[in-house]
Structures are given as structure tokens and as C-alpha cells.
Amino acid sequence: MSLIGESHNSVVVDHRSAIVLKDLYDIRPVDLNLIDKVGSFMLPQVDNIVDEWYDWLGQQAEFKQFFSNKKILQHVQQKQLDYWQEFLAGEIGEEYVKVRRVTGETHARIGLSMTVFFAGMNIFDRLFSDSIQKQNFDENEQMLMSDAISKQVHLDTGIVCEMYNYVSNELIAGQNKALMEMSTPVTEIWAGILLLPVVGIVDSKRSQDIMNAVLNEIGKTNAKEFILDISGVAVIDTAVANYLIKITKATRLMGCESTISGLSPANAQTIVNLGIDVGTVKTTSTMMDAIDKAFKRQNLKIIEIKS
Amino acid sequence: MGSFNRQSIPLQISQNCIVAAIQIALTSEVFEQLQQDLLAKLHQSEARGIIIDVSGVEVMDFDDFNKLRSIIDMVKVMGAKTVISGLQPGLISALVDLDANIEGLDATLNLDDAFVAIKKL
Numbered sequence: 001m002s003l004i005g006e007s008h009n010s011v012v013v014d015h016r017s018a019i020v021l022k023d024l025y026d027i028r029p030v031d032l033n034l035i036d037k038v039g040s041f042m043l044p045q046v047d048n049i050v051d052e053w054y055d056w057l058g059q060q061a062e063f064k065q066f067f068s069n070k071k072i073l074q075h076v077q078q079k080q081l082d083y084w085q086e087f088l089a090g091e092i093g094e095e096y097v098k099v100r101r102v103t104g105e106t107h108a109r110i111g112l113s114m115t116v117f118f119a120g121m122n123i124f125d126r127l128f129s130d131s132i133q134k135q136n137f138d139e140n141e142q143m144l145m146s147d148a149i150s151k152q153v154h155l156d157t158g159i160v161c162e163m164y165n166y167v168s169n170e171l172i173a174g175q176n177k178a179l180m181e182m183s184t185p186v187t188e189i190w191a192g193i194l195l196l197p198v199v200g201i202v203d204s205k206r207s208q209d210i211m212n213a214v215l216n217e218i219g220k221t222n223a224k225e226f227i228l229d230i231s232g233v234a235v236i237d238t239a240v241a242n243y244l245i246k247i248t249k250a251t252r253l254m255g256c257e258s259t260i261s262g263l264s265p266a267n268a269q270t271i272v273n274l275g276i277d278v279g280t281v282k283t284t285s286t287m288m289d290a291i292d293k294a295f296k297r298q299n300l301k302i303i304e305i306k307s
Numbered sequence: 308m309g310s311f312n313r314q315s316i317p318l319q320i321s322q323n324c325i326v327a328a329i330q331i332a333l334t335s336e337v338f339e340q341l342q343q344d345l346l347a348k349l350h351q352s353e354a355r356g357i358i359i360d361v362s363g364v365e366v367m368d369f370d371d372f373n374k375l376r377s378i379i380d381m382v383k384v385m386g387a388k389t390v391i392s393g394l395q396p397g398l399i400s401a402l403v404d405l406d407a408n409i410e411g412l413d414a415t416l417n418l419d420d421a422f423v424a425i426k427k428l
């Protein structure tokens with residue numbers, strides 16, 4: 001049981017290599033050879049397939065939202081042609097996977113819905129299959145070719161979905177961090193005096209965040225006084241009170257005296273009625289009182305300048 | 308074994324205070340040794356207070372903390388005061404989470420403040 005300050009975990013991207021992914025989607029060299037073979041007759045007509053696909057996309061509501069600009073449309077179409085050329089090359093290497101991840105991230109960041117992306121990939125799969133059936137291969141080979149294409153389409157879709165997931169997780173992590181920083185605004189109001197107004201609901205997670213933020217700030221600023229203002233805390237119950245008392249005791253271990261301010265008449269009654277032992281914790285009813293007392297302990301005084 | 312590879316914490320006297328700076332990994336032997344040395348030094352030097360500097364300690368578990376506490380209590384029985392200096396924030400929040408008894412301890416952020424605090428006590 002060792003005691004080390006907790007570290008915040010960050011969002012991690014799925015780092016599976018091309019080899020692992022190929023194995024996962026059961027894509028064998030045979031499949032890649034088939035895709036290469038499909039490529040030999042498919043490549044010249046990829047233009048038509050992409051055009052056909054855009055006919056489909058034109059019917060979707062998203063089309064207007066994302067591709068109303070001609071230039072963007074042309075750029076995206078070119079990208080798509082490049083993509084299918086890579087796709088039909090029958091090679092899945094690290095570079096290919098990397099490009100797919102970037103593509104996925106782009107899709108997620110522009111806010112294209114995953115449903116439309118999925119549907120789009122599905123349509124492509126179907127268009128390829130149709131095109132294969134028009135060729136003169138025996139039925140068995142046609143099926144194997146369609147299968148191979150489907151596998152690779154699924155792999156690509158899988159990577160893109162993973163990136164969708166990553167982007168949204170990243171967003172959540174960012175929001176969490178912002179929320180934590182917003183909920184613990186420890187400020188140095190005077191040299192050596194820290195103030196933290198707590199607003200809203202205090203739970204165990206938040207009280208821990210508050211404690212960490214305060215202790216770090218004391219370490220940074222070498223503060224001797226800390227005022228915790230709880231006039232904005234909605235409900236005081238036994239748990240909340242105990243958290244706050246713990247925080248004040250912890251700061252003492254860093255040579256910093258704590259005062260809890262903002263104990264309204266209602267709060268004072270609740271605390272006494274709940275039988276909470278505030279012990280040696282200093283409390284005041286208003287923040288002004290707390291600041292005044294802190295100043296006195298630090299031998300500071302604010303005086304009016306007579307003009 | 309024995310005195311050969313015994314790790315001990317150096318004790319210095321400054322401004323009539325004994326300063327013990329812990330800069331090695333904490334084990335029960337280290338504590339045992341510190342306890343013996345510190346109390347003996349206190350007895351012979353008649354210092355008025357003890358400063359335990361733990362700024363070099365990054366990891367301390369519940370048992371370590373309790374041993375440290377009992378040393379502080381022993382010093383108190385011998386009529387001297389103890390101030391802990393340089394506790395790390397991460398360490399404190401962990402101790403509080405574990406409901407360690409931190410009441411009645413005097414602590415400061417650095418050595419300078421510790422000397423000031425000892426004089427006030």
C-alpha cells in the first residue's frame with residue numbers, strides 16, 4: 001500500500017498494427033491477391049462507381065450540409081478516388097492503416113454521422129459486388145472476390161469507427177478537465193492567502209479534486225492562510241461537512257491554516273443538529289470576517305487613505 | 308548485518324533544534340534507528356524542539372506514518388516539540404484518504420518556516 005498522488009489517465013488510440021488487424025479481420029494473402037485481381041478490371045471504372053455513389057449521397061440530407069461548396073466536393077471526390085486506388089492495390093501495410101486512422105479522425109471531427117458513413121461504405125460494397133458480377137468469372141470466384149472486398153471494407157470501417165470513438169472520448173476527457181478546473185478555482189487573493197469559493201454540489205470526487213488543487217497551490221505559493229467559502233454550497237450534510245473538515249486538516253500539514261467561511265444561519269443549524277464535530281476548525285459566517293481574521297493572523301492591515 | 312550496513316539518518320543541531328532530514332527509503336529499521344538516535348540526542352542536548360524534514364520522501368504508507376507519529380508522541384513525552392516540514396501534497400491527500408490521524412501535528416512547508424514555528428510553540 002504505497003501512497004503516491006494519483007495521475008490523470010489520458011485517452012489512448014487503438015494502436016493495433018496492420019498485421020494484427022489483418023489477422024483480426026481474417027484477411028489472408030489469398031484475399032489480398034483477389035483484391036488485386038479485382039483491381040485490374042475495377043480501377044478503370046472506379047470513376048463511374050464513385051459517381052454512382054455520389055448519386056446516392058446526393059439524396060441524403062448530409063449532402064447539402066457538407067458538400068454544398070463545389071470546391072470541397074471536388075477535393076473530397078479526388079480523395080475518394082485516391083482511396084479506392086489504394087484499396088484496390090491489394091496491400092494493407094502500416095501506412096495504409098495510418099491513412100485510414102487520419103481519415104476516420106477527419107470524418108469524426110467534421111461531425112459526419114457514423115450512420116451515414118456506415119451506410120456509405122455499405123453502398124460501396126454493394127456497387128463493387130454488382131460490378132464483379134458483370135465480369136466473366138465463375139460463380140465461386142465471384143463470391144470469393146466479393147468476400148475479400150467485404151472483409152477489407154469492414155476493416156476500414158472498423159478503423160474509422162474506432163477513431164470516432166477516440167474523438168468523442170477525447171472530447172469527454174477535455175470537458176472533464178475543464179470542469180475540474182472550473183470547479184476548483186483556487187486563487188491567491190493576497191500574498192500568502194488563498195481563497196476558494198465552492199459553488200454547487202460537493203461529492204467525494206469533487207472534494208478530492210478540491211483537496212489536490214488546494215495542496216498543490218499551497219506548495220506553489222507558500223501560502224499561510226486558506227479560506228474555503230461554502231456560501232454557495234447547496235446542501236450541507238454529514239458527508240460534505242466531513243470532507244471539508246478533512247481538507248482543513250490536510251492544509252495544516254503544509255503549514256497553512258484554514259478557515260471555512262460562509263456558514264449561514266441555516267447551515268450552522270444543520271451542522272449542529274446533525275451533531276457534526278467541527279473540532280478545531282475555524283469557521284466564520286461571512287467571507288469578509290474570514291479575510292479579516294486571516295489578515296490579522298498574518299499581521300496585515302488594510303487602511304483607508306485619507307485624501 | 309548489524310552496524311555494518313545500517314542506514315541512519317543524520318541529526319544536526321541548529322538554533323537549539325535537532326534537524327532530522329529523511330532522505331532515504333523508509334523501512335522499519337530506519338524508523339527504529341531514528342527513534343533511538345533522536346531520543347538519545349534530545350536527552351543529551353536538551354534541545355527545545357525537533358524538526359523532521361520529509362521533503363525528500365515521496366512514498367509513505369500508513370504504517371510508516373503511524374511510526375512517525377509515535378516518535379513525535381515520544382518526543383512530546385520528553386517535553387519537546389516536533390514540527391514536520393516539507394510534506395508533499397500527493398502524500399497528504401493519500402494520508403487523508405486513508406483516514407490517517409493527522410490531528411495535533413504541526414507542519415510547515417519548508418525548513419525556514421519550521422524554525423519560526425518551533426519558536427512560536
